[in-house]
Amino acid sequence: MSVYDDQKKKDDSRVRRLTRESRDLVDVLPPRVPGNLDAAAPWAGMLDRRSFLKSTALFGLAAACPLGVIEATNPSPAAASEGEERFISEALYYEKLPHKKIRCTLCPRECVIDDAERGYCGVRENRDGTYYTLVHSRPCTYHADPIEKKPFFHVLPGTLSFSIATAGCNVNCKFCQNWEISQTRPEQVRSIYMPPKKVASLARKYECHSIAYTYSEPIVFYEYMLDSAEAGHEVDVLSVVVTGGYISKDPLKELCGKVDAIKVDLKSYSEQYYRDVVSGELQPVLDGLVTMREEGMWTEIVYLVVPTLNDSDEELAGLARWIMSYLGPDVPVHFTRFHPQYLLKNLPPTPVETLERAKAIADAEGIHYVYVGNVPGHPGEDTYCPGCGRVVIERVGYRINEIHIKDGLCDFCRRQIAGIW
Numbered sequence: 001m002s003v004y005d006d007q008k009k010k011d012d013s014r015v016r017r018l019t020r021e022s023r024d025l026v027d028v029l030p031p032r033v034p035g036n037l038d039a040a041a042p043w044a045g046m047l048d049r050r051s052f053l054k055s056t057a058l059f060g061l062a063a064a065c066p067l068g069v070i071e072a073t074n075p076s077p078a079a080a081s082e083g084e085e086r087f088i089s090e091a092l093y094y095e096k097l098p099h100k101k102i103r104c105t106l107c108p109r110e111c112v113i114d115d116a117e118r119g120y121c122g123v124r125e126n127r128d129g130t131y132y133t134l135v136h137s138r139p140c141t142y143h144a145d146p147i148e149k150k151p152f153f154h155v156l157p158g159t160l161s162f163s164i165a166t167a168g169c170n171v172n173c174k175f176c177q178n179w180e181i182s183q184t185r186p187e188q189v190r191s192i193y194m195p196p197k198k199v200a201s202l203a204r205k206y207e208c209h210s211i212a213y214t215y216s217e218p219i220v221f222y223e224y225m226l227d228s229a230e231a232g233h234e235v236d237v238l239s240v241v242v243t244g245g246y247i248s249k250d251p252l253k254e255l256c257g258k259v260d261a262i263k264v265d266l267k268s269y270s271e272q273y274y275r276d277v278v279s280g281e282l283q284p285v286l287d288g289l290v291t292m293r294e295e296g297m298w299t300e301i302v303y304l305v306v307p308t309l310n311d312s313d314e315e316l317a318g319l320a321r322w323i324m325s326y327l328g329p330d331v332p333v334h335f336t337r338f339h340p341q342y343l344l345k346n347l348p349p350t351p352v353e354t355l356e357r358a359k360a361i362a363d364a365e366g367i368h369y370v371y372v373g374n375v376p377g378h379p380g381e382d383t384y385c386p387g388c389g390r391v392v393i394e395r396v397g398y399r400i401n402e403i404h405i406k407d408g409l410c411d412f413c414r415r416q417i418a419g420i421w
């Protein structure tokens with residue numbers, strides 16, 4: 001067993017402990033069916049893929065439910081289950097069109113939707129010419145996670161973040177870790193009623209310094225995210241967003257006024273990759289990053305390095321140059337390790353040397369904070385002061401060993417370290 005595997009085992013066990021400690025969150029949940037309740041992942045309690053296929057074969061259903069309950073799938077509004085109305089509120093960004101059609105303007109897809117139909121993300125519905133979100137206050141998963149798991153490395157290190165997600169996503173990445181919730185409709189997963197004030201009070205109760213909108217794609221539960229951020233701020237809890245960044249300019253600007261930090265999964269520096277692997281577009285994500293900078297938003301970038309698909313020297317250098325030109329050197333960049341899953345099982349995990357090569361390229365371009373991710377125990381997890389080169393935050397996985405930053409300054413040379421401390 002390598003040092004990395006050994007450390008990963010320790011980190012997994014720490015997260016299992018944190019998960020157990022937050023287990024009394026079940027006071028807001030209806031009873032679960034027996035399942036993988038001890039799993040550390042956000043989809044804890046889900047059926048595994050084999051059980052999922054078995055269940056769907058047994059019951060003739062279209063999908064499994066992340067929290068372990070199987071329900072019949074029927075997206076028809078007429079068949080909405082009792083109590084579903086409390087999850088429905090009018091969407092914030094759309095235009096009315098003739099013949100009761102609407103155009104959703106929340107993300108660059110700009111879906112045009114007929115009456116009684118839904119957009120691509122499956123969680124927004126046209127009812128008689130008015131557009132609604134179906135997932136307000138409707139999380140299908142929740143956890144108290146270390147903020148390093150998001151990962152945010154320059155936001156309140158060593159604290160917990162109350163993490164929530166609803167069903168749905170506006171892209172379909174072939175490597176998605178959480179496809180069981182991101183690629184489903186709200187009726188296909190077991191959800192709970194957790195209004196924004198409850199989110200904020202649970203965050204306080206479990207000593208989380210922030211609320212994280214994460215796991216699936218928070219842009220599709222935009223209205224719930226904004227309201228929860230407001231409720232969080234009323235009780236001094238920050239809000240951090242983990243997103244693919246595929247959002248239109250106006251809603252993004254409004255979001256920047258309501259949350260404290262955004263981590264963008266920049267999946268590649270190639271339009272072709274975005275088309276083939278993500279089912280999205282690169283340019284709107286780059287434009288969004290520039291908007292975040294203009295709005296003064298604290299932003300970190302994660303780049304999942306997928307062997308043979310987005311790991312060439314040319315692409316990595318192009319990405320690093322773009323970041324330096326448009327965002328500057330202080331945006332942290334995390335090169336994280338891919339593991340085969342979902343629709344990309346034919347590729348091996350990213351070799352550590354590839355991640356080190358990506359880091360070396362970004363370092364050489366002048367980016368100050370470049371990390372190697374998903375390799376616990378690697379020195380590329382630490383934060384180094386760009387002034388004196390000393391380690392100012394030492395990490396192993398999600399654990400912080402030492403912090404040498406006071407009032408945002410390096411303890412050794414007093415240089416400013418960018419971030420929210």
Ligand code: SF4
Nearest residue numbers: 104107110111119121
């Ligand atoms: S948010 Fe959903 S409905 Fe709106 S444009 Fe994007 S994918 Fe379409």
